[in-house]
Amino acid sequence: MKNLWQRVSRKLALPLLAFALALLVSGLLVAFSDSEVLALKSSPLQMLVKAFATAGGAFAALWQGSVFDPNLTRNGYWNGFYPLSETIVAASPLILTGLSVALAFRAGLFNIGAQGQFIAGAIGASFVGFYFDLPVVIHALAAILAAVIAAGIYGGFVGLLKARTGAHEVIVTIMLNYVAGYFLLWLLSTETFLRPGRQDPLAPEVALTARLPKLFGADLRANLGFIIALAVAALVWWLLQRSTWGFRFRAVGANAVAAKTAGISVGRTTTTVMFIAGALAGLGGAVQILGSEPALTAGVGGTFGFDAITVALLGRATPIGTVFAALLFGALRAGGLEMQASTETPLDLVLVIQALVVLFIAAPALVKAIFRLKNLDQGATISSKGWNG
Template identity: 80%
Template sequence: MKLKKLILPALSFGMALFVGGLLVALSDSKVLALKDQPLSMIGKGFSTAAGAYWALFRGSIFDPQLAEGHFFQGFYPLSETLVAASPLILTGLSVALAFRAGLFNIGAQGQFIAGAIGASWIGFTFELPIVIHAIAAIVVAMLFAGLYGGFVGLLKARTGAHEVIVTIMLNYVAGYFLLWLLSTTAFLRPGRQDPLAPDVRESAQLPHLFGPDLRANLGFIIALIAAAAIWWLLSRSTWGFRFRAVGANAAASRTAGISVARVTTSVMFIAGALAGLGGAVQILGSEPAMTSGVGGSFGFDAITVALLGRATPIGTVFAALLFGALRAGGLTMQASTETPLDLVLVIQALVVLFIAAPALIKSLFRLKNVDEGTTVASKGWNG
C-alpha cells in the first residue's frame, strides 16, 4: 500500500478520536459543572478524554499494572486484542473480496455461523489425532460456509437475484437454524436446557501462541496467512485479475470473454469460506462451546472493517486490529473511567463516517492529490 493511501485513513482515525474525545469529555458531569469557568472546563475535559484513551490503551495493548508481577503478563490486553481481531480479519476479507468483484456480501454473519456449526460439530463429535482434528474441523467449516455463500453467487448468476437481499435473508436463516440445532439432542449439551453445545475436544482446539495464561492462539496466524493468500489471489493470479475485471466493469469483462456467472459464483464461495474460517477460529480458538450468540456482530462489523481497510487485504488486517483493540479496550475504559461503553461504538461509527467521506477530510485539511483508495462509496457495486 502506498504511503499516500495511508494519509486519509490516518486523518479519519485522528478526527474520530478528536470528536470522540469531545463526546467523552461532554458526557462527564464534572466537566459540565465547570461551564462557568471555560479554561478549567477545557482542562478538565482534556484530562477526562486523555484518561479514557489511556484506559483504552491499557485495555487493548499493554497494562503496566499487570506487568508489575511479570512483565509479559502486561501484554494480556494485546492478547485479547488479537483474539478479537482474528475472526474480524477473516470476515473482513470475506466482505473485501466480494467488494473487489463488484459484489456486496452482507451475508458474512450467516456464513460465519455456518462455519461455526461445522467446526463445532466436527470438534465435539469425532475423536481424531491432535493436528488432523483441527484441520478437519477447519475444512468442514470452510466447506459449509463456502456452499452457503456460493449458493448466493449461483442464484445471482442464474436468476439475477440481488446478493444484498439474498444474503440478508440467509443471515436470518442461519441464526434461526442455529437456535433450532441447539435444541436438538445432537447439539445440545447433555443435562442442559439452555442453548449450549458441548465443548470441542482438546485435540481440535488451536494452540495458544504465548502460553496458557494468554488467550491469543494460532487463529491469528491463520488469519494473517489467509490475508496473504487473498493478496496473492487478487494481485498475482489470473483468477484474481478476472475478479477485479468483473468488479470494475462486468459488461466489458463479458465482452472480453470472462464468464461473469462463474466469477460471481466463485467469489461468493471463497468469500463464504473465509467467513466460515472466521467461525472456525472463534470456536476452535477462544469459544470452544457454541452458543446461540456465537456469531456476535462479527459479520456486520466485517462490513465496517472492509470499508475502513479500503477493500484491500493489508488494509483489512490493520482495520480489524483497530476494531479488535477498541473492542478489547472498551471494557477497561468503561470500568476505569465510567465512560459509557456505547461511546466506543460511537468512535467506531465516527471512523467509518470520516472514512466514507474522503471529500470532507480533504476539505477540512485542504489536501490535494491524495489517493482515496478503493471504497464501496467511490466504486459502487454491480446490481
C-alpha cells in the same frame, strides 16, 4: 523507493486522518458528557483543562485495556500484554470476515451475508470438534475443513442464484443471515448439539485435540488463529494481484459487461467469488470456535459478520488494510471494557468511535476540506456499480 513511499503515504493518509478526526470528536463527546467538566462552565480555562484530562484518561484506559496494562506486571512482565492478547483474539475472526466482504467488494458484489456464513462455519467446526475422536492436528484440520466447506457452499449458493436468476446478492445474503441464526437456535435444541444435562442452548465443548494452540502460553488467550488469519490475508492478496482468477474477479468488479465481452464467464466468476467469500467467513467461525470460544452458543456470531463490512470499508477492500482495520476494531472492542470500568465512560462510546471513523472514511471530500489537502488519494470507494479502486 521514494515513489513507493509516496504512494503508500497517500494511501494511508485518508484512514489515518479519518481516525484522528474520530478520536478528536469522540474526545469532545467524552469530555463534555462528564458532569464534572460541565460544572466548571463558569471558569472556561479550568473547564478546558478538566476536559483534556477526562478525554486523555479515557483514551489512556482504552490503550491500557487493549495493548499493555502495567498493573498486571506484578506476576511477570509479559502478563502486562494480556490486553494485547485479547485484542488479537477479537481481531482474528474480524480479519477473516473482513477479507470475505473485501473480496466480494473487489468483484463488484456486496456480501452482507458474512454473519450467516460465519455461523455456518462455526456449526461445521463445532460438530467435527466434539462429535469425532481424531488425532491432534488432524482433528483441527478436519474441523477447519468442515467449516470452510459448509460456509463456502452457503456463500456459493448466493452466487449461483445471482448467476442463474439475477437475484440481488444483498437481499439474498441478508435473508440467509436470518436463516443461519434461526437454524442455529433449532440445532442447539436437538439431541446431537445440546450438551447433556443442559436446557439452555449450549453445545458440547470441542475436544482438546481440535483446539488451536495458544501462542504465548496458557495465561494468554491469543492462539494460532491469528497466524492463520495473517496467512490467509497474504493468500487473498496473492489471489487478487498475482493469479488469473484474481484478474477475473477484478475485471468483473470493474465492468461486468466488458469482462463478458473479453470472454470471462461472469456467472462462474460470481459463484466462485461468493464461494471463497463464504469460506473465508466460515474460517472466521472456525477460528472463534477452535480458538477462544470452544462451545457453540446461540450468540457465537456476535456482530463479527456485520463489523466485517465496516472493517472492509475502513481497510479500503485491500487485504493489508483489512488486517490493520480489524486490529483497530479488536483494540476498540478489548479496550472498551477497561475504559468503561476505570473511567465510567459509556461502552457505547466505542461504537461512536467506530461510526465516526467510517463516516470520515466515507466522506473523503470532508477530510480534504478540513485539512485543506488537494492531492489526497481517495482510493477505493463504493458506488452503485460496485467497488471502485
